[in-house]
Amino acid sequence: xxxxxxxxxxxxxxxxxxxxxxxxxxxxxxxxxxxxxxxxxxxxxxxxxxxxxxxxxxxxxxxxxxxxxxxxxxxxxxxxxxxxxxxxxxxxxxxxxxxxxxxxxxxxxxxxxxxxxxxxxxxxxxxxxxxxxxxxxxxxxxxxxxxxxxxxxxxxxxxxxxxxxxxxxxxxxxxxxxxxxxxxxxxxxxxxxxxxxxxxxxxxxxxxxxxxxxxxxxxxxxxxxxxxxxxxxxxxxxxxxxxxxxxxxxxxxxxxxxxxxxxxxxxxxxxxxxxxxxxxxxxxxxxxxxxxxxxxxxxxxxxxxxxxxxxxxxxxxxxxxxxxxxxxxxxxxxxxxxxxxxxxxxxxxxxxxxxxxxxxxxxxxxxxxxxxxxxxxxxxxxxxxxxxxxxxxxxxxxxxxxxxxxxxxxxxxxxxxxxxxxxxxxxxxxxxxxxxxxxxxxxxxxxxxxxxxxxxxxxxxxxxxxxxxxxxxxxxxxxxxxxxxxxxxxxxxxxxxxxxxxxxxxxxxxxxxxxxxxxxxxxxxxxxxxxxxxxxxxxxxxxxxxxxxxxxxxxxxxxxxxxxxxxxx
Amino acid sequence: xxxxxxxxxxxxxxxxxxxxxxxxxxxxxxxxxxxxxxxxxxxxxxxxxxxxxxxxxxxxxxxxxxxxxxxxxxxxxxxxxxxxxxxxxxxxxxxxxxxxxxxxxxxxxxxxxxxxxxxxxxxxxxxxxxxxxxxxxxxxxxxxxxxxxxxxxxxxxxxxxxxxxxxxxxxxxxxxxxxxxxxxxxxxxxxxxxxxxxxxxxxxxxxxxxxxxxxxxxxxxxxxxxxxxxxxxxxxxxxxxxxxxxxxxxxxxxxxxxxxxxxxxxxxxxxxxxxxxxxxxxxxxxxxxxxxxxxxxxxxxxxxxxxxxxxxxxxxxxxxxxxxxxxxxxxxxxxxxxxxxxxxxxxxxxxxxxxxxxxxxxxxxxxxxxxxxxxxxxxxxxxxxxxxxxxxxxxxxxxxx
Ligand code: HEM
Ligand SMILES: [Cu+2]
Numbered sequence: 001x002x003x004x005x006x007x008x009x010x011x012x013x014x015x016x017x018x019x020x021x022x023x024x025x026x027x028x029x030x031x032x033x034x035x036x037x038x039x040x041x042x043x044x045x046x047x048x049x050x051x052x053x054x055x056x057x058x059x060x061x062x063x064x065x066x067x068x069x070x071x072x073x074x075x076x077x078x079x080x081x082x083x084x085x086x087x088x089x090x091x092x093x094x095x096x097x098x099x100x101x102x103x104x105x106x107x108x109x110x111x112x113x114x115x116x117x118x119x120x121x122x123x124x125x126x127x128x129x130x131x132x133x134x135x136x137x138x139x140x141x142x143x144x145x146x147x148x149x150x151x152x153x154x155x156x157x158x159x160x161x162x163x164x165x166x167x168x169x170x171x172x173x174x175x176x177x178x179x180x181x182x183x184x185x186x187x188x189x190x191x192x193x194x195x196x197x198x199x200x201x202x203x204x205x206x207x208x209x210x211x212x213x214x215x216x217x218x219x220x221x222x223x224x225x226x227x228x229x230x231x232x233x234x235x236x237x238x239x240x241x242x243x244x245x246x247x248x249x250x251x252x253x254x255x256x257x258x259x260x261x262x263x264x265x266x267x268x269x270x271x272x273x274x275x276x277x278x279x280x281x282x283x284x285x286x287x288x289x290x291x292x293x294x295x296x297x298x299x300x301x302x303x304x305x306x307x308x309x310x311x312x313x314x315x316x317x318x319x320x321x322x323x324x325x326x327x328x329x330x331x332x333x334x335x336x337x338x339x340x341x342x343x344x345x346x347x348x349x350x351x352x353x354x355x356x357x358x359x360x361x362x363x364x365x366x367x368x369x370x371x372x373x374x375x376x377x378x379x380x381x382x383x384x385x386x387x388x389x390x391x392x393x394x395x396x397x398x399x400x401x402x403x404x405x406x407x408x409x410x411x412x413x414x415x416x417x418x419x420x421x422x423x424x425x426x427x428x429x430x431x432x433x434x435x436x437x438x439x440x441x442x443x444x445x446x447x448x449x450x451x452x453x454x455x456x457x458x459x460x461x462x463x464x465x466x467x468x469x470x471x472x473x474x475x476x477x478x479x480x481x482x483x484x485x486x487x488x489x490x491x492x493x494x495x496x497x498x499x500x501x502x503x504x505x506x507x508x509x510x511x512x513x514x515x516x517x518x519x520x521x522x523x524x525x526x527x528x529x530x531x532x533x534x535x536x537x538x539x540x541x542x543x544x545x546x547x548x549x550x551x552x553x554x555x556x557x558x559x560x561x562x563x564x565x566x567x568x569x
Numbered sequence: 570x571x572x573x574x575x576x577x578x579x580x581x582x583x584x585x586x587x588x589x590x591x592x593x594x595x596x597x598x599x600x601x602x603x604x605x606x607x608x609x610x611x612x613x614x615x616x617x618x619x620x621x622x623x624x625x626x627x628x629x630x631x632x633x634x635x636x637x638x639x640x641x642x643x644x645x646x647x648x649x650x651x652x653x654x655x656x657x658x659x660x661x662x663x664x665x666x667x668x669x670x671x672x673x674x675x676x677x678x679x680x681x682x683x684x685x686x687x688x689x690x691x692x693x694x695x696x697x698x699x700x701x702x703x704x705x706x707x708x709x710x711x712x713x714x715x716x717x718x719x720x721x722x723x724x725x726x727x728x729x730x731x732x733x734x735x736x737x738x739x740x741x742x743x744x745x746x747x748x749x750x751x752x753x754x755x756x757x758x759x760x761x762x763x764x765x766x767x768x769x770x771x772x773x774x775x776x777x778x779x780x781x782x783x784x785x786x787x788x789x790x791x792x793x794x795x796x797x798x799x800x801x802x803x804x805x806x807x808x809x810x811x812x813x814x815x816x817x818x819x820x821x822x823x824x825x826x827x828x829x830x831x832x833x834x835x836x837x838x839x840x841x842x843x844x845x846x847x848x849x850x851x852x853x854x855x856x857x858x859x860x861x862x863x864x865x866x867x868x869x870x871x872x873x874x875x876x877x878x879x880x881x882x883x884x885x886x887x888x889x890x891x892x893x894x895x896x897x898x899x900x901x902x903x904x905x906x907x908x909x910x911x912x913x914x915x916x917x918x919x920x921x922x923x924x925x926x927x928x929x930x931x932x933x934x935x936x937x938x939x940x941x942x943x944x945x946x947x948x949x950x951x952x953x954x955x956x957x958x959x960x961x962x963x964x965x966x967x968x969x970x
Contacts, residue, residue: 115596116595116596117596119606119610120606120610121594121596123610181617185610185613185614185617186610188609188613189606189609189610189613190606192606192609193602193605193606193609194596194597194602194606219613219616219617220616220617220620221620222617223617223618223620223621223623223624224620224621224623224624226621227621227622227623227624227625228624230912231624231625231628231908234908235715238713238715238716239713239714239715239716240713240714240715240904240908241713241714241715241898241900241901241904242628242632242901242904242905242908244714244715247714247715247898247900247901247904248632248636248639248714248897248898248900248901249632249714249901249904250631250632250635253628253631257624257627525596
């Protein structure tokens with residue numbers, strides 16, 4: 001890491017080169033140190049993981065079309081356990097946690113900051129390969145015995161009972177943890193030391209603030225997961241005894257350790273999404289963001305408070321009443337900064353000239369879905385209701401509203417938003433909007449019924465159900481397939497744009513952040529000369545220029561010539 | 570980041586030609602930015618290390634507060650003199666490391682290489698002592714909780730290793746013995762590897778190979794020296810009469826083995842099985858005793874031969890009477906002990922690799938007053954590893970003394 005030294009190479013890149021065309025061949029990608037290429041590789045990787053996890057989810061939902069044991073002949077109760085475990089583990093560890101920071105963040109952070117790269121490019125590449133290795137471990141577990149512990153690996157089931165390859169999966173998660181730590185560490189250092197002159201902390205776009213807050217959680221929380229998983233593996237392999245009551249250990253200690261990481265981890269998932277939304281709402285309302293400092297500081301507040309509430313996952317585990325009450329109170333406090341953000345976004349839109357481009361459609365979906373998810377979190381954080389709702393579909397619906405309705409939707413919004421920058425191509429706006437509409441409707445169809453059946457007592461992770469729940473399950477299954485279709489449509493729109501899309505101008509949306517000052521796609525070194533740093537949300541600083549079909553800086557010689565946009569090949 | 574390093578500042582003005590210097594990374598503006606980034610990165614890494622260990626300290630705190638008697642009872646089996654010596658060795662190595670950083674800042678190559686070598690030697694010494702401690706404990710069967718429990722009670726089918734499997738006691742000792750025998754037979758291999766490296770280095774005129782070889786040699790000598798010193802310390806304390814201290818230590822394992830089975834609920838017939846087993850063990854132990862007696866006499870290496878002598882388990886008959894004073898679940902202490910010190914030892918090994926790498930680079934004269942970041946960063950890492958031990962030592966060794 002600290003050894004990121006390499007021979008200086010100062011040959012000037014040819015102006016028509018962008019990061020995609022600067023060099024060719026497999027190796028030029030496999031050993032690249034360019035944050036943009038690493039971001040793109042991460043993007044492909046995480047999307048593959050999501051596709052896999054999504055397929056598993058569809059099988060799960062299909063099984064629930066009826067309450068009979070064998071709706072799908074190959075899904076036995078054992079297979080069912082494996083399906084939901086792998087779905088959860090893949091989605092959490094391989095997709096959601098790395099998706100926004102490592103894929104979009106890697107690409108955008110240095111450009112937005114005005115830096116040439118992240119501070120430790122080799123560590124960045126290493127992080128990607130760790131991700132690959134972790135993924136291989138997961139796939140091995142999947143192909144050998146599967147995994148049936150639930151994504152939470154609760155002891156003593158995972159150590160004493162499960163017949164599957166728990167150790168393999170734990171090591172996979174352990175390695176993925178390091179991948180995540182490397183990304184976080186890199187981002188913190190980059191933001192601290194690589195800001196160009198003029199880029200003060202309070203001129204940083206909010207996406208960077210949110211990545212910074214995320215990185216803090218990644219660095220502080222993930223090592224605890226690492227040690228927990230090591231202990232778990234040692235427990236299972238050698239019978240260490242720390243989590244085994246028979247040997248004097250305590251299985252609830254495992255839960256404490258696990259949630260000490262995993263609650264902050266839910267903020268690893270949502271904070272970057274909130275950052276994206278701040279960018280999207282401001283850009284497409286053509287208004288400066290309302291309450292910049294509040295949003296920035298609320299990210300930090302979430303990062304810190306997030307460490308204090310893990311006990312709300314264990315209200316029924318027999319922890320002392322006093323502790324339970326304290327955790328409940330703290331849980332309520334953590335929702336305050338989230339609410340602050342929502343109000344600020346709404347205030348930003350107020351009297352703005354809202355442009356319903358695809359990213360904005362996703363951002364609006366986010367607002368709606370995340371709000372529901374966050375509010376139902378309060379139901380769960382309240383002691384009396386949680387005793388009833390714990391481990392029911394209500395919890396499932398809650399975390400899907402925040403993780404999928406929040407993070408995934410924001411991720412797709414961000415992907416549409418930065419797609420022209422990343423690929424140099426514009427996608428088809430109409431079909432993009434349609435995809436967002438389908439995703440929004442289908443999402444609610446899938447998960448809203450789960451709130452209802454959960455509150456009526458349908459337990460989560462059950463293979464069968466009573467007839468009275470059938471209608472909700474069927475609705476949910478229909479929604480799930482529709483949702484799958486919506487996401488597929490979004491993917492198709494993006495992929496088609498690679499071949500058919502118009503060439504993207506430098507700044508198609510009229511945003512004022514730095515990444516729009518360089519060409520689309522950016523040149524290898526991001527900026528030929530250090531960019532001018534201004535207020536990131538001053539929408540008046542750019543004007544539409546019909547000649548280049550792009551926004552350009554007002555009264556300014558364009559820093560980057562748009563004609564120079566290279567042909568994408 | 571405050572860097573507080575003067576040599577560095579004198580360089581600041583010259584950052585025009587910075588990009589032409591050998592170890593400049595292209596995406597940094599100047600050497601200072603590169604150094605600051607590295608340093609901040611290293612500090613963050615240290616934070617993750619601390620949090621990594623914090624889980625274990627937390628587990629320690631929980632069990633120490635819920636089972637204080639276990640900690641007080643079991644920690645008497647740790648040798649505070651060995652632990653104390655290791656503490657001094659590590660503190661001394663931190664001094665030499667800090668001094669090495671200073672040498673790098675001042676551009677004193679020879680001092681740098683020598684001090685790195687001393688640090689490496691101390692690290693190896695530490696590992697040697699730990700090797701002795703682990704081996705001795707394994708012989709006394711002072712192991713983690715699950716080591717004596719039936720395989721069916723802990724991890725199942727897909728276990729990767731079979732360590733958790735209960736070994737009939739005789740077989741258990743046989744195995745420990747066998748592994749020791751293997752080490753005894755092949756320990757010189759470990760010396761051969763660095764010698765070969767040195768050979769390659771001289772043969773091909775490659776300095777990096779040679780340096781790596783020498784570093785390896787230092788490490789191995791250090792480890793052997795560590796083992797030898799611990800044997801001396803051990804002898805000095807027990808005066809050759811091991812049986813006394815040994816008897817009750819044995820009891821923990823026995824006792825625990827039983828308790829674990831009690832807990833599992835399927836016993837009754839186990840009692841007789843155990844007795845039978847015990848009889849078997851005595852016989853086996855005698856046989857082994859004879860075997861090892863011979864082997865130890867003709868052991869090629871005096872150090873490892875002596876190690877056998879110092880470790881009494883095999884040479885004394887197995888005492889199967891449980892210690893009436895042993896608290897329930899006493900082996901939990903050893904679970905924590907092995908995990909914490911094991912993880913720490915792993916960090917020492919990583920540190921040794923890093924120091925070797927520094928030695929190679931400093932022999933190559935890579936470090937100069939305006940470029941010494943890596944030495945500084947590894948130094949920081951070394952201090953944290955040291956610091957963790959400084960907490961581990963009292964927490965594990967000095968309870969109830
Ligand atoms: C607005 C603030 C939030 C509050 C007050 C909140 C509260 C809770 C509570 C109390 C539970 C435990 C329910 C139970 O098991 O009985 C829970 C579960 C969960 N929450 Fe949240 N939550 C919030 C936001 C989030 C966010 C933003 C995410 C992710 C992006 C998230 C992801 C999860 C997950 C994954 C679980 C279930 C874990 C499991 O048992 O498998 N939550 N939440
Ligand atoms: Cu939580």
